Amino acid sequence: MKFTTRFSVTLLLLLLASCISYEPVILRPAITLSAEEVELVSASAGSGVDFGMDVSLNESDSLFNVETLPGVRLRAVNSNGPAANAGLEIGDVILRINGTQTDHPDTLLALQANPVVDNQYTLEVRRGTLVFEASMIAAVRSTGAPPRELYRVDPIASRAGYRTELVNVPERGMVAAARVMEIFAESPLPAAGIEAEALILALNGRYLDSAQDLVNRLNTDFEPGDTVQMTVVQNERLTNPKVELWNPGRRISRIALGPVLQYESSLSPISSSFTLVDLWLFALYRFQQNEGERSHSILGLINVSTDVGELIEETNRSN
Secondary structure (H helix, E strand, O other), X not given: OHHHHHHHHHHHHHHHHEEEEEEEOOOOOOOOOOOOOOOOOOOOOXXXXXXOEEEEEEEOOOOOOOOEEEEEEEEEEOOOXXXXXXXXXXXXXXXXXXXXXXXXXXXXXXXXXXXXXXOXXXXXXXXXXXXXXXXXXXXXXXOOOOOOOOOEEEOOOOOEEEEEEEEEEOOOEEEEEEEEEEEOOOXXXXXXXXXXXXXXXXXXXXXXXXXHHHHHHHHHOOOOOOEEEEEEEEOOEEEOOEEEOOOOOEEEEEEEEOOOEEEEEEEOOEEEEEEEEEOOOOEEEEEEEEOOEEEEEEOOOEEEEEOOOOOOOOOOOOO
């Protein structure tokens, strides 16, 4: 009777001290939600020319006394571009262009935005201790159409892309809807019977303001694995399917049974540990893994560690 009582008390204490924690199997990535109105402007839109190079301030190479020197230093030269055709190389310092002193990258931007009539430029360039003159014909910037929005994407909750459209709904008139433009891998929409080109009118009975509104609400108002109801127009039919949002699943990240057993694991960085009978100063058995490195310890006396081998290239030496 006494043994049974002691065993019950011991088991009760272990259960009180026990702890099991969970975390997602896949770490949920963070996304930046776009504004409702986004202006897309081409970097080359408007008049101007392109020198085909990237420059920066001409700073001294000293680590102790950094000083900005005259000219701008070439950091990149486009292959077959105007600067490359003029014989310029990375590391060259442009001192003047058509007589204008160039001590800041903004000067080149201004020269490209206000081209000369024939697009011909004379450059004064320093390479090492040599200063030379180079002739360059700038390339006219393309005046093609500016970028065009295709759709708004939800890469997490519904894993799909949507575009805002206006539709006529009986008794409500013209309302905004989100047309499904793309369905990505592991999207929960097909399981709910929602296909590409379907129109989503409302989420949980509340009508949408736009495709971005749908993306925002799915990712801020709900958790992974939640079930939402969408009002959908598909194949000229109005339905209200329930959609279980993408769920990364859960995994055990920590188990603790007092000093008897302890287990912890992490995905970032990839690591795990297991301890059996922790006696504070030492443990009956302890296992630890950090990335590719593993270690075993028995009573703190026997320690074994393993790691991923490292390949080392050796050169043959002749005697």
